[in-house]
Amino acid sequence: MSALCVLLSLFLPGNQPLWDLFEAEHYQSTDVPLAGRRAIATVPAGASVVAQAMAAPHLSQRPRIYLLKPAAPDADVVIACTRLNPYPNTSVDDVRALIDERRRRGYRVTFEEAGWVVLQR
Secondary structure, eight states, rough: HHHHHHHHHHHSOOOOOGGGGGGGGSOOHHHHHHHHHHHHHSSOTOOOEOOTTTTTGTTTTOOOEOOOOOOOOOEEEEEEEEESSSSSSSSHHHHHHHHHHHHHOOOOEEEEEEEEEEEEO
16 A cells, blocks of 8 residues: 555655655754754663653653653653653643743753753752
8 A cells, every 4th residue: 555655656746745755854863853862861870850751752761750741740850852742731832931940949951952951950
């Protein structure tokens, strides 16, 4: 079935998003995921973490990990990205507000790049 879709995309006029699969740029990383890898690498192995849902799977080997939301407990590290899906929050502004609140409570910035921020207590 997928081969048929690719074949049809060769001949049908209009917007052909499957053509992107044949472009080298489609497979090149942007600054956001590259910075995300660097941000996650700064989190100490045994640290408890509060993170957005999209970063949580990459930190799942930590003993305690919580989702970044208003009721999240204090943790050693907070990691978030304002350029990606804000879930479990509803907007990027909510994520910024939670980061600002943690800063006011004494967390310090240890990493900030391409929308990513890592805070530590």
